[in-house]
Amino acid sequence: MGAVIMSDSNFPSPKFNFDDLTLTYIVYILFSIGFLSSGVFWPMSLASVIIIYQKKNDLDGTIYSAHFDWILNTFWFSLLLLTISIVLTFIYIGYIGILLTFSWVIYRLIRGMLCLRENKSPYIDMHI
Template identity: 40%
Template sequence: MNENLSLNALPAEKLESLKQLTLIVYILQALGFMTVITSVVAIIVNYIKREETEGTIYASHFTWQIRTFWWSLLWGALSVPLMLIGVGVVTMAIDVIWVIYRLVKGILNWNDNKPMPV
């Protein structure tokens, strides 16, 4: 494990709090499929708490979550006008599958106490 991603840099209580917060953000992102507002809340939490995760494995998870949000938003926004020519449904479906993949991979790595590739 990279020394910058040490689990021992902070007190155990703080690390546990960051771990729980990371899972909460993954859950909020997943709930974004039903109500977009939870995705917005998730990205706000990512940016507000990001600095606190520096030097832990959760920093990589926050970067992963932030990138997932912005890339998904971009592809979702591009898919809407593409629906006029019939390919928007395909690009939107690919976007949804990609987000599901990122959520699952993130939660699995979170569960195994592994950082995300960034």
């Protein structure tokens, strides 16, 4: 009996091809877990930013590109605000800054996910 030669072409390569909506929800969830855990799971927030930078060009011209911009702006501004607030904790005003930054990020995460659910850009005014 002859030997059967197996090659990589005999097996289909696994492809995890998320649709754009699912990918955007995953990014929101990763960022939320990383940020709202007070930094305990910070690699999740970092992973969401890496995913955004990897996939952003693929989503140009779609509503999901606006959501990726929304999350990136939230990430970078919150990082800046938290850094300033932590420095200012030595004169006690930083605690207010930390509280305001967390409140702002929670607002942006909720608004972003609600707009995503309604297939809208988070930059457009919502009428609640």
